[in-house]
Amino acid sequence: MVKGKSLPIGAGILVGIVILLIFGIDNFEVEALSKAPDQTPSYLYRPDVIDFDMLKDIYKKFEKPTAVFLHDQHTDALEKKNKDCTTCHLDKNGSMSLKFMRIKDVSREELTKIYCDNCTKCHAETLAVGEKAGPVKCDDCHRERPEIQSSRVEFGFDKSLHFRHYRAQKNQCDRCHHEYDTKSQKLFYAKGKEGTCRYCHKKETTQDGVEKMTSMRLASHLACIDCHQKTKAKNMDAGPVRCAGCHDAQEQLKIEKVKSVPRIKRGQPDNVLIKTGDKKERTPTMMRVPFSHQAHEEYNDTCRVCHLASLESCATCHSLAGSNKNVENGKEISLETAFHKRGHQSSCTGCHESKQQDKNCAGCHAFMNKTRQQESSACLRCHMVPVPERTGELSTSKAAQMARLMPRLWKETFGPIYTVDVPKTVIIKDLVDQYEPAEYPHGKVFDSMVKKLDNSKLAQYFHYEDTTLCLGCHHNTPVTGKPPRCANCHGKPFNPDYLFRPGIMGSFHQQCIGCHQKMGVEKYLSCTACHKERKKES
C-alpha cells in the first residue's frame, strides 16, 4: 500500500462533507416526512398602529425601516401625567395641527430633527425619573416589528351617530357641514346643501384648482378629534380621542345606538315618482316607479348607501346611456344599471337581492337561478306608473300623489287573486322501496312561511299573493291556486333531453334537504326523520 497523500486527502474530503451536513442539519426539521401543524403566530393586534407612509412624499426613500408608533400607548401615558394632545399637536389657527410638533411640512433634514429630537427627549426624560419609556437609540426605534399588526377597522357615521351629534350641537348644522367658495377662498355654510363629508373628502387629498380637499382621514380627525378634545377639556361628555375608541372592532360595538332615529330634515321627499328617462324626458320611456323615499330612509343606516356622489336624484349623474367621459365618478354607469345591478348594495335590485339571503328566505331563494330571465310581467311590480303621454286622467295627478296611491290601485285593478288550496298532508309515495312513503306536513310548512312574511315589508311587497310562495318549490310553472305535482315534470334521472333537470328522487332530496340546510332546520337532516325504514317482509 502506498503511503502518502491519499489518506489525509480522503479524510479532508470527508471532513468537508461533515461540515456541510452540520450546516444542513437544521434543514432536517424544515420538511419532515409528515407535515407539521401550522404554528399560530402571536401577533399584537392593535388599532392604533401608525406607520409613517404619509412621509413617503417627503422622504422619497427610507434608509432605515420606519419606526412603529403606537398612538394610544402614548395618549394613555401622557394622560397619566395629566398632559393632553397639545403636548405633541400644536395649535393651528384655533384647531389642532395633525402633524407632529409642527404646523406645516418642512424639509427632510428638519423633519428628521423634529422627530428624533422630540421623541428621544421625552423618552430620556421619562427614563430619567425611573419610568418605562420608549427607545433613545436610533436602531431601537427604527426596526421591523412584525409581531405588531394593525387591527384598525374603518369607521363612519350612520344616522344614529349623526342624530346624537345633531342633538349635542343643538341643531347647528354649520358646526360640521361646509362648502368652499373659490372666489373668496374660504369655507362657508350652505343651508340645504349639507351632505356626507365623503362627497368632497376622498381617500387621498385632492387638488381641484385652488380648492384643496384634504383626505377623509385627515379631515375627519381634524373635525372630530379636535372637537372631542376641546369638549373633554370643558369636562363635558364627548366622543373618543383615542384611536381605539373609533377604530377598534370591539369598541365600535359599544357605541350607543339610538333606537328610532327621527328623520333628518333636509327637505327630502316622502314619496317620489322615479322617472325612467333622462332629465328632459324627451323620448317615450319605461313605466315609472313609485318610490317611498320615507320608508327607505328607515331601512338604511346612511344616505350614501344609495346617494353615492350627491344627495340629488339618480338621474342627475346617471344618464340613460351612461357617459363616456367622467369615468372615475361613476357617471359611465347607465341609469338602468344604477337601479338594477345585482350584487351592488346601491341598486334597488342589489339591495333587495341581499335581503333574500336571510335565513328565513334562503330556503327557496338560494336555489333560484340567479341569471334566469324573468317574465316581463315581473317588471310591473315596480314599474307600474304609465308615462304621462300614455294616460288620460292619471296624467293630471301630482307625482307624489300618484306615487302614494299607485301600488294599491294597481293591486286592485291588475293583480289576480287566487284562492290557495294547500293540502294539510301530502303523502309522497313515488319512490317507495327502501323506505315507507314520506308524510309531508305541507300545510304546516306553508303556514310557517306565511308567518315569516310578517317580519319583512319587502317580502310582503313581493309576496303580495300567497300563491307566490308556492313558486319556491313548485317552480317553472305559472302561478295558479293548484300547482302541479313534482312528478309531472321530474321523472327518470339523466334524461339527455332534459340535461339540467334532476330526476324525481334527486328533486325531492335537493329541494327538501337543501331548504332545510339553508334555513337551519336541523331536525330533518337524517333519512328516517322524513321516511321510516321499510321492514323487509321476505
Added chain:
Amino acid sequence: MSISRRKFLGWVGAAGLSTTIGKPAAAATNKQFTGYPKSFAILHDITLCVGCRSCEAACNKVNELPKPDKPFTDLSVLETKRRTTTKTFTVVNKYDNPKYPKSPVFYKKQCNHCLEPACASACFVRAFTKTKTGAVTYDSSVCVGCRYCIIACPFEIPTYEYDQVLTPRIRKCTMCYPRVTEGLLPGCVEACPMEALSFGKREDMIKIAQERFRKYPNRYVNYIYGEHEMGGTSWLYISGTPFKELGMREDLGNTPAPQLTAGALSSVPMIVGLWPVLLAGIYAVSKRKEKIAQTEQEQAVASALVTDRSEPSQPEEES
C-alpha cells in the same frame, strides 16, 4: 474479423426484414386520446353530497363485497379519512368547510376511469382496458401481480389482495361495467338520494357542470376537476370548496400518464438500430488498431533483422 460483402448485405437485409415484424410501438407524439365518442362519465357535485354513504352501501351490494365491520348507516366512520381498500371500492370522506363551519363538505372517492389511464399504460400484460363505455376494467385472468399499476396511479386508487396466496387480485371501482352495458345505472349513481352523481355522456356532464356554474356563480369554484387532469378522466367533480382543501391534488398536470413514458419507450428502436452499428464499429476500429500495431511490430522486427544480415546465423523469426 473481416466480413464479405455478401455477408454484410445479407445481414442488412435480415435486419431490414425484422423491422416489419411486430406491432408499431407507441412513440412520443402529439396525439392524445380524448375518449371514445358517446362514452359515459359521472359528474360528482360535491355541494350536493350530504355524506349519507348510500353510495358505499350500493357499491358493496352490487359488487358482492364482504360486509364491513361498521354498517353503512354508521356515520361516525367519517371522522377519519379513509382510502379505498380491497373490500371498499369507494369511500366518502368529510372535510371542514371554512365558509360555513357548521356544514362540513363530503365527497366520494373512487377510481376516476381516466381517458388515458396510468394503470393501463403501466400494466405489462394489458390487464386493464379502457372500454367504450368509459369504464376502465381489470382482467384478473392475466394479472401477474407486479403491482406496477398501484405505483403508477396518481390518485392512489388500486388496491391489492396481499393476503391471498393463489388468487390475489387488484381491486377497484369498475364503473359497474356489466350493469352499464345492460343499460342500467352504476350502483352508486342509482342509490344517491341527492343526485350528487349524474351519469351520461361525458360532453353532457361537462355541459351540466358549466350550466351550474352559470346559474349559481357564487356556489361553485369555477373549475371542473377531471376535465383535463392527467389528460382527462371520466369522473368529473365540481365543488364549492377549493379542491386542495379536499385532499384532491391540484398539481397533477394535464399530461396523460402514457405520454410520460412514451419518450423512454420510443428510444428502444433507436438503441436497437444504432447501438449494434456503433459497437461493431468500435470493435472494428480496435481490431484494426491491433492489426496495425502487429504490422508495425513485424516491420520493426524485419528491419532489425536486416541490419543483422552480417551475421551468418540463420534468421530467426519471432512471432
Added chain:
Amino acid sequence: MAQVTTAERKSIFSLFNLIALIVLGVGVYITYLRFTGGLAAVTNLSDYNPWGIWISFDLLCGVALAAGGYVTSSAVYLFGMKKYHSAVRPAILTGFLGYALVVLALQYDVGRPWRLPYPLFVQQGTTSVLFEVGLCVATYLTVLFVEFSPAAMEWLGLKRARNLVVKLTILLTIFGVVLSTMHQSSLGALFLIVPSKLHPLWYSSYIPIYFFVTSIIAGLSMVIFESTLSHRFFAFKMDETHLKEANGVTLGFGKAASYVLAGYFAIKVLGISSGNQWHYLKTGYGTWYLVELLGFVALPSLLYAIGVRVKSPTLIKWTSVLAVMGVILNRFNVCLIAFNWQLPASERYFPHWMEIGISVFIVMIGLVLYRFIVTRMPILYEHPDYKDAH
C-alpha cells in the same frame, strides 16, 4: 491475514458454512410462509407502498450490480483492452448469477409468479416500460447464460459445443450491451410515470440515463469489489495470468470508474439546473440528496482518481465499496425514500424482518453458488485444454 493455502478448505464446518446454513434455513422457512400465507404474511407492503425492498434491493440493485458482465466484456472484446481479460469470466459469472437471482427474487415479490411468462407469451402490454424490462432481462439472462456456458462446457469436457459458442462471443457481447442499455435505463424509466409521487430532486426526465450510467459505475466497482473478495478467499484457484493482471484490473477499472462518476456528477448537476430545482436543496430531502451526490458520487470519483494516481489498489478497493453503496443508496432513494415523500409518516414503509431475511437469503444463495462454480469451473484460471483459445 489471509490464511488460505493452496489446499482445499479445511472442514465443512467453517464459519461461513454455518452462517450460510442458518440463513438458508431461515430463508426456506420464510419461503414456506410466503407461499402459504401470501405477501401479507411476510411483508409490510400496503396499498400506498406496493413495492418494498424486494424491488428496490433485489431487483433494482441486483440488476445494477450485475452490470459488470457487459461492462467488462465490452471493454475486453469490443474496445480491445486485452489486459483485463482475466476479469471477464468472473464478471460474466457475477452477472449471470445476479440476473438469475433477480428472477428468483421476483418469484417472491410478484403475486402470481407462475404467470411471469404471461407478458411474453400470452398478452403483451407493449405500452409498459415494465414489459420492456421483462423482455430485455429475460433475453439478457439467456445471453449471459450462453456467455457463461463455455466455462461449464470446459468443465464438462464438451469441446465442440464450447468452441461453437466461443465463436459467438462478439455477437453476444454486442447483443448484451444493447440489451443492458435498454433494461438498465428502463428500470429508471419505470419511475417516469410518477412525477407526482417522486421527489423533484430525484424525478427527472433523465432518470433512464442516470440509471444507465450508474449501472456502468456499479459494474466497474463490483468487478473491483468482487475481485478483491475472490483474491481473499479463492486465491488458491487463480492462475498466473489472473494473479498478474489483478492489480492492472483494479487500477484500470478504478480509473474508468473515476471518469464515469465525474461525468455522472456533472449530468446530475445539469439535471438540477435544467429543472431549476436549486431551492429544494435547502430542505431536509435536499440535504439527503447532497449526501448521496457528494458523499457517494463526488467522493468516490475523487478517491478513485487519487488511488489511480498514487497507484494504491487498496484505496481503490475501499472506494469501490463506497461506490457500490452509492448505487444502492440511489436505488433505495428513488424507489423507497424519495418515493411517496408527500405521504404522512404513518403511511410510509419500513421493511418487515422477513423481507430482509429473504433478501439476505437470496444473496447467500448467490455466494454459495459462486463458490461452488468458482472452485470447480475454469473461472479464475484457464482450463489447461483451452489455454490458447483466446
